Amino acid sequence: MSPTTASDALTALAEEYGIATRYWSFFGEDVTVPAATLIDVLRGFGVEATSDEAVADALAEVRDRPWQRLVPACTVVRPGGDLLLAVADGHDATVTVMLEDGTARSLTIPPQKPPSRVIDGAPRWRVRVPIPADMPLGWHAARVSELAHGGGAGRSVEGMLVVTPPRLPAPRVRGTDRGWGLMAQLYSVRSERSWGMGDFADLADLAAIAGNRGADFLLVNPVHAAEVTTPIEPSPYLPATRRFLAPLYVRPDDIKESLALPGADRKICVAARASASAWNENADRIDRDAVWTAKRGALERIFAVPRTPARQAEFDAFRAREGEALELFALWCALEEHYDGVPADERPEEVWDPESELVAHLRTRLDGRVLFHTWLQWIAEQQVAAAQSAARAAGMGIGIMHDLAVGVHPQGSDAWSLRDLYATGMTVGAPPDMYSALGQDWNQPPWRPDALAEAGYAPLRDMIRGLLRHAGALRIDHIIGLFRLWWVPNGLGPAAGTYVRYDHEAMIGVLALEAYRAGAVVIGEDLGTVEPWVREYLADRGILGTSVLWFERDGDRPLPPERYREQLLATVNTHDLPPTAGYLNDEHVALRARLGLLTEPVEAALAAAEAERSGMLTALRERGLLGPSSSEREVIEALHLFVAASPAQLVGVALVDAVGDRRVQNQPGTSTEYPNWQVPLTDGDGRVVRVDELVAHERFLSLTGAVQRALG
Structure with a gap:
């Protein structure tokens, strides 16, 4: 079989598995996927297709499969x-x-x-x-x-x-049919009582502050659990699991048992808090490793405090509800601690199999640590529940809006405990486009669509259900991933991948059912190249899309806000763009130049930024939102009023814009060159801004007040 040209049978076999054998590229080219790629991707499904005979057998088997079962393993239907x-x-x-x-x-x-x-x-x-x-x-x-x-x-x-429900209802907001909310990177938002980074108690306080300003929601970065040993992955979009919460965000002081700590343990915990809290003053970087090291020691001592019978009953009920999935996650955490410092490729092969004798032995040996990590999840859920209660008490119609990452770490808990659901030898990424000529590899294993169906979509259900248990909305990062994903065979590079289709009617159906039951709003991040029918389908199901001011264009001019879609979360910027103050001052160009990321001379990049900015300012002045001479703060408020003039059901205000921060949280195209996802919240002068200060922060009050008046 030719490594470049696929036979008719191989093409048919790939298409039976939802593997694209041709696609339209970002550059408008009709790309035919080579045979080598199809063979590798089929192997990710457990199908060998290296000979004509193997292809013929596999094709016959997959075509007969639906006819051999009296009823499918799972049917998702309206x-x-x-x-x-x-x-x-x-x-x-x-x-x-x-x-x-x-x-x-x-x-x-x-x-x-x-x-x-x-x-x-x-x-x-x-x-x-x-x-x-x-x-x-x-x-x-x-x-x-x-x-x-x-x-x-x-x-x-x-x-x-x-x-599943045919359609989700419109978002519940107070007063009118439109609402606004605050968007924040939780780790970056610290307070007087924080342990060096933002936590779930800060989430509650920030929700209360925003709610009292008229906001209906607070969108935060994914708070999925990451590593439990250092170094901890900074990116919230590369978690160990999407099912459970990050104990890193727990505030130890707020745990009831902390009040009963023995004197010696109390002193140790106070010292740990002092050590971590010193990072509250650091305006340069969030140090997750230092924070977790301090918190973990304190949490272990609080865990050892005897619980009252009522509290123990609550903990037992939590463990029973979460079942084996929680126990496996906690076991993974315990194994990570047990093998801390041992590189992944030097660990026993058996440890990667949850059902091996070695893992069974370690499960018994490490039962105390397993119990500790199940307890951490109980505490984390309680603190998230308190944050949602604070949001609703402040009048928010929606409350906390969680963010769902696209995938998981290849050596994380989900990839370990649910390994049969993930395609082997594959990662998720993106094909070449104007931003990345070689394409992107996100280093995340993809779910197998056939395995998900065999599992009755239970992992998807449980993940969504857990996130929405104490939240009013869920943002789905890269929602097109519920329709198709770009699979990259290991070793070939992202440009050699292809799309794999998912049963979107089932995936979206499960999402809609769990959201409907939770009374929650769903927002799909549908930026970039998305086929029009996908946006229409999502709108028909009551799922909101996403719009970012700088991406909405009408030729070489900003798209008038009246022409925005109605079913939207509309914002001025997003976490992958510089804060508006930084953009207005060309700091994004200076940063990319400093990091060697520019593909054109600095002068050309500055001229392009000036042209885009000038066009936007002209549009603001034409609408009477801006005078001939305006300050940075006035421009930022005018941009938000521009977006608020759209019919979008929800409008988002980035906290960084509300305080004048200038530094980007994530610089695409970098890893170690820039402290992605580690930048604390500061004002335009680089001074730390704490949650406690927002109630009297002039710039914050001005912007949120302007948006509230525009939508109220």
Whole structure:
């Protein structure tokens, strides 16, 4: 088989697995995916396709697979959709849906002329079973029994039936049908009582402050759990797990048992807090490693304090609710501590298998540490719940808005405990575009769409359910990943990858069901190259899109805000762009020049920035939002009023813009060259701005007041 040209059979096999065999590039080219890439990506599905015979066998197997099962492992459907059966010739079928509440409901199979396929020498019929429009939403089981004509024995199979809402309701905001909120990088936002970085108590205080200013939501960076040993990955978008929370954000002082610490332990914890709190004054960098080292010692002592019977009962109930998933995460944490300092490639091979004898032995040996890490998750959830309560008490219609990362660390907890759900030898990335001529490799393993379906989408459900348990909204980073992802075979480089399709009706359906049950809003980050039908589909499901002022263009002019979409979270900037004050002062150009990231002379980059800025200022003046001579603060407020003039249902205000910060949080194209995700919140003069100060911060009050008046 040629390594460059795929045969018709290989092409057909790839397409059966949702692997794109051709695609349109960012540059408008019709790209045909080479055979070598298709073979490698198929291997990620566990399919060997290195010979014509292997391809033919695999193609026959995958085409027969849906016909061999009486009912699929999982069907995700809206009311009025269909459940598809594969009934043997000469048999009748009955369908009973076992609802979540324990009751049963029989479904009627209408007369029809179903298609057929010969399987193992006998025909099978694809029978359509309509789901009634009044079928309750939820996670049900479809029990299908097959009886031979004349009463002979047949099969009896059960498959999951997930009934999802057709559409999510509009966001709940106070007063009108539109609302605004604050956007912050939680780790960067510190207070008088912080342990060197922002924490869940700061989240509660910031939510209360914003809520009292009229905000309806507070969007923060992903707070997924990262490593439990140093060094800790700074990027919140490369977590160890997306199911559980980062104990790094726990405030030890707020744990009830801390009040009962013995004298000696109390002194140690006070010293640990003093050591970590010294970082509150550092305007240059957040040191997660120093913070976690101090916190972990204090948390271990608080954990050792006996809990009251009521508190112990709460902890026990939490562990029972979270089940084996929590225990496995805690075990992974304990294993990471056990092998701390041992490089991943030098650890025993057995340790990467959760079901190995070695892991079973260590699970018993490390049971105390496993219990400690389950306790940390209980504490973290309590503090997040307190933050959401503070947000709602301050009048927020939505409250905390979490951010869901695209994927996970390849050696993290999820990749370990759910390894059968991830494609081996693959990472997720992006194809070449104007920003990256070689494409991007995000070093995250992709979910296998077929394995997710076999698992009944339970991992997706549990992840979303956990995040929304104490939140009012969820932002989905790179939501196009629920439709398709760019898979990169290891060693080939991102330009040699291709797209793999996911069952978006199932993925979005599960997302919508869990959001509906939580009464939550969903926002999809749909920036960049997104096919129009995707945005239309998301809008039809009640999922908001994302709009950033600088990306909304009408030719060489800013797009008038009246032409923005209505179902949006509209903002002036995003975490991958410089704060507006920095942009207005060309600090982003100076930084890229300093880091060697410019692809053109500095003078040309400055001229391009000036042209874009001049066009925006002209648009602001034409609308009467800005005078002929205006200060930086006035320009920033005018930009937000420009966005507020759109029909967008939600408007976001970045905290960095509200205090005049100039430094970007994340500089794309860098790793160690810039302290990405480690920049503390400061004002335009580089002075630390604390949460406590915001209630009297003139610039913060002015911007939030202007946006509140515009939307109120």
